[in-house]
Amino acid sequence: MSGAEQQPATPKAARAPIDETPTLQIATTDSAAETVEHYFSESQFQVLERLSDIIAPPISGVPGALAAGVPAFLDFLTSQSSAHIQNLYRDGLDALNHQAQSRFKTDFKGTTASQADEILAPLRKPWTYEAPAEPLQAFLVLAKGQILQGTVNSREWISVVSKRDRRASGLGTYWHTID
Amino acid sequence: MSPTYDVLIIGSGASGGMAAYTLAQKGVNCLMLDAGPEVDFTRDRSLKRVYDLPYRGFGRPGQFPHVTQASEFTANVWADEKQNPYTYDPNDPYYWVRIRLVGGKSLFWGRASWRLSDYEFKCKDHDDFGDNWPIGYSDLAPYYDRVEPLFRVSGRKEGLPQLPDGVFIEDNSVDSESVKRFVKSCAAVGIPTTKGRRATGQFASSVNLLLPDALASGNLTLVSNAVVRNITVDRNTGLVNGANFVDRRSKREMHAKARVVMVGASCLESTRLLLNSGIANSSGVLGHYLFDEFYVKNIVQAIVPELRNGSGRHGVIRGGGYIPRFRNLKTREKNFIRGYAVDFGSGGTPDPTYFPLYGEALQKEVNACKEAGFEMTAMGEVLPRFENHVRIDPNVQDAFGIPALHIQARYSDNEHAMARDAMDTLDERCRAAGFEVLVKHSQMVPPGESIHELGTCRMGDDPKTSVLNKWNQSHDVKNLFVVDGSSFVSGGSQNPTLTILALSMRSSEYVAAQLRSGNL
Numbered sequence: 001m002s003g004a005e006q007q008p009a010t011p012k013a014a015r016a017p018i019d020e021t022p023t024l025q026i027a028t029t030d031s032a033a034e035t036v037e038h039y040f041s042e043s044q045f046q047v048l049e050r051l052s053d054i055i056a057p058p059i060s061g062v063p064g065a066l067a068a069g070v071p072a073f074l075d076f077l078t079s080q081s082s083a084h085i086q087n088l089y090r091d092g093l094d095a096l097n098h099q100a101q102s103r104f105k106t107d108f109k110g111t112t113a114s115q116a117d118e119i120l121a122p123l124r125k126p127w128t129y130e131a132p133a134e135p136l137q138a139f140l141v142l143a144k145g146q147i148l149q150g151t152v153n154s155r156e157w158i159s160v161v162s163k164r165d166r167r168a169s170g171l172g173t174y175w176h177t178i179d
Numbered sequence: 180m181s182p183t184y185d186v187l188i189i190g191s192g193a194s195g196g197m198a199a200y201t202l203a204q205k206g207v208n209c210l211m212l213d214a215g216p217e218v219d220f221t222r223d224r225s226l227k228r229v230y231d232l233p234y235r236g237f238g239r240p241g242q243f244p245h246v247t248q249a250s251e252f253t254a255n256v257w258a259d260e261k262q263n264p265y266t267y268d269p270n271d272p273y274y275w276v277r278i279r280l281v282g283g284k285s286l287f288w289g290r291a292s293w294r295l296s297d298y299e300f301k302c303k304d305h306d307d308f309g310d311n312w313p314i315g316y317s318d319l320a321p322y323y324d325r326v327e328p329l330f331r332v333s334g335r336k337e338g339l340p341q342l343p344d345g346v347f348i349e350d351n352s353v354d355s356e357s358v359k360r361f362v363k364s365c366a367a368v369g370i371p372t373t374k375g376r377r378a379t380g381q382f383a384s385s386v387n388l389l390l391p392d393a394l395a396s397g398n399l400t401l402v403s404n405a406v407v408r409n410i411t412v413d414r415n416t417g418l419v420n421g422a423n424f425v426d427r428r429s430k431r432e433m434h435a436k437a438r439v440v441m442v443g444a445s446c447l448e449s450t451r452l453l454l455n456s457g458i459a460n461s462s463g464v465l466g467h468y469l470f471d472e473f474y475v476k477n478i479v480q481a482i483v484p485e486l487r488n489g490s491g492r493h494g495v496i497r498g499g500g501y502i503p504r505f506r507n508l509k510t511r512e513k514n515f516i517r518g519y520a521v522d523f524g525s526g527g528t529p530d531p532t533y534f535p536l537y538g539e540a541l542q543k544e545v546n547a548c549k550e551a552g553f554e555m556t557a558m559g560e561v562l563p564r565f566e567n568h569v570r571i572d573p574n575v576q577d578a579f580g581i582p583a584l585h586i587q588a589r590y591s592d593n594e595h596a597m598a599r600d601a602m603d604t605l606d607e608r609c610r611a612a613g614f615e616v617l618v619k620h621s622q623m624v625p626p627g628e629s630i631h632e633l634g635t636c637r638m639g640d641d642p643k644t645s646v647l648n649k650w651n652q653s654h655d656v657k658n659l660f661v662v663d664g665s666s667f668v669s670g671g672s673q674n675p676t677l678t679i680l681a682l683s684m685r686s687s688e689y690v691a692a693q694l695r696s697g698n699l
């Protein structure tokens with residue numbers, strides 16, 4: 001169901017008289033439409049989908065990264081990021097496919113859970129303050145953080161979790177352009 | 180014809196705000212120019228959900244490469260880095276964090292408010308490094324006594340010589356069990372702790388605590404959107420007589436006249452102004468001795484084990500405290516001089532990226548450690564060194580054609596040794612308190628990121644080695660004063676704003692008296 005359908009129609013009684021300054025109820029792009037993925041290649045995007053699902057799967061009724069639209073969001077975010085981040089992502093996604101092919105004769109999307117776990121071993125290395133020097137590990141650490149944040153900042157995740165935990169409202173004080 | 184004001188104050192943040200508050204209420208006719216617009220708190224902010232922001236809370240990539248404090252919620256608050264560029268050697272990055280609004284950074288500061296002591300003012304007497312200030316603690320104490328009630332600083336009196344007590348709203352709150360355990364484990368090896376000392380209230384800024392009284396006196400004219408280009412000098416007398424500024428919105432060039440100029444545009448902006456004006460630098464030290472406090476954020480992230488899985492929560496979590504400097508107070512104990520302080524807090528949830536896990540296993544662990552964290556940040560003294568400096572970059576200008584700064588700053592072995600000592604000591608204290616240490620590190624954030632830049636117009640008794648005298652007055656130009664953190668000679672490990680406020684109040688009272696007696 002799209003977010004637009006979830007928006008309650010403004011009840012008639014709440015309409016302002018015609019000669020008052022109106023405040024129109026505006027929907028955000030995200031709530032009304034889907035991102036058109038365009039940055040990653042199809043195979044890279046498939047790896048990102050699988051990786052997102054592995055890192056942030058749905059758990060006990062809480063939406064995971066896929067339901068939160070994280071792959072499409074990261075496709076968009078990466079398209080606007082620095083060349084360094086773009087390379088990390090593209091090379092990292094390709095490397096996951098490559099490893100799956102060379103180790104298990106399938107692409108990353110086709111790996112079993114335990115095969116994927118083997119490939120994702122760098123994610124089980126202890127945390128370091130500096131980004132890891134090894135490019136695949138650096139990519140995985142970055143992607144893990146972004147997939148998790150993209151999930152918990154999504155409308156889908158917040159609308160479920162905020163019913164259980166009021167602090168997970170996603171609300172913040174936004175500063176408009178000051179002039 | 181435009182009027183000649185008694186005093187022109189450049190900058191409306193903590194330092195400029197205090198100058199206006201002090202002078203205007205003493206009947207001195209002031210003009211204040213600030214580069215930024217004024218904030219309208221009803222119009223300029225609203226509640227939004229993170230998923231309604233264009234970048235889902237991540238912020239526009241690359242918008243603030245040097246402001247790690249910026250989020251997508253606050254992106255419009257920070258000075259635009261493209262309009263206000265600066266340069267550095269790529270090997271020595273400097274994170275210059277600026278706010279160009281009426282009220283400056285005082286609108287958003289964290290409000291930690293500590294006094295300096297004679298361990299800072301008379302630092303050279305203790306370890307023979309650097310220089311003493313031209314003033315001692317007793318000179319500034321009466322001003323601290325007045326600033327603290329104005330900023331409603333809460334705290335607990337401890338009688339520690341390295342962290343003098345103040346006029347506090349007494350904080351007698353009871354510590355949670357986890358904090359008590361950590362305090363006890365520190366006390367066991369002679370490490371002191373205290374409650375945080377913080378300006379209280381909904382808001383503690385120049386715009387609510389200083390500027391309203393100054394304006395109410397009828398002696399302050401406050402002009403926003405006035406970007407000062409340079410301070411002007413009367414060629415006949417060598418004295419300053421006002422400033423050239425550009426209207427930020429129309430780009431109209433203007434000049435304002437005054438008998439005295441007080442600069443409080445924040446440490447590096449004030450220094451840039453003096454350098455661009457070609458004044459107050461007979462010593463050759465203007466721009467030099469740049470320092471700040473180094474930060475090692477989340478130096479140790481621990482878990483309070485009995486809080487795992489949400490058990491035993493009542494009275495065990497929440498709250499925090501502060502470890503003031505304890506190294507090198509009486510004898511030289513370590514492989515570094517000076518010392519560091521630590522902010523600690525209980526009850527956070529560790530960042531999921533700390534766990535070498537993913538998927539359900541990660542979620543299980545994060546849930547188990549929810550609000551069971553005990554975390555701390557170390558803040559250490561950075562030695563003022565001549566070679567750490569700012570200068571004008573002849574090749575770069577801001578959006579108004581004003582030459583930009585080149586910043587050269589690097590931490591030395593002393594700071595690195597201190598950071599390692601802090602990590603090891605805190606790791607040990609956490610374990611002694613029975614906490615599990617999840618991660619630890621000793622990597623300092625880049626210079627500047629602590630937002631405590633200090634020292635580039637330093638005070639001193641000797642005009643050959645300092646820019647300002649003990650009244651924050653230029654040695655070279657007697658009607659020019661610089662009242663922000665650039666006047667510091669050393670900074671200790673305490674956050675600087677309380678001292679900036681006290682210095683500005685002291686200097687402003689001196690200016691008022693000098694004006695009254697006809698000396699300025």
Ligand SMILES: Cc1cc2nc3c(=O)[nH]c(=O)nc-3n(C[C@H](O)[C@H](O)[C@H](O)COP(=O)(O)OP(=O)(O)OC[C@H]3O[C@@H](n4cnc5c(N)ncnc54)[C@H](O)[C@@H]3O)c2cc1C
Pocket residue numbers: 189190191192193194195196212213214215248276278279280281282283284285287288289290291292405406407408443444445446448452630631663664674675676677679
């Ligand atoms: C997020 C954050 C947390 C902080 N937490 C703490 C804390 O807990 N404790 C602490 O002690 N300190 C803290 N600080 C630092 C504190 O805010 C500063 O030390 C303090 O505000 C410095 O005061 P100032 O007057 O020198 O500069 P500012 O408050 O920055 O004011 C400078 C003013 O000068 C104006 N200006 C600049 N250039 C020009 C120009 N060319 N012409 C005209 N006007 C100009 C600016 O617009 C600005 O309004 C924090 C800062 C931030 C941003």
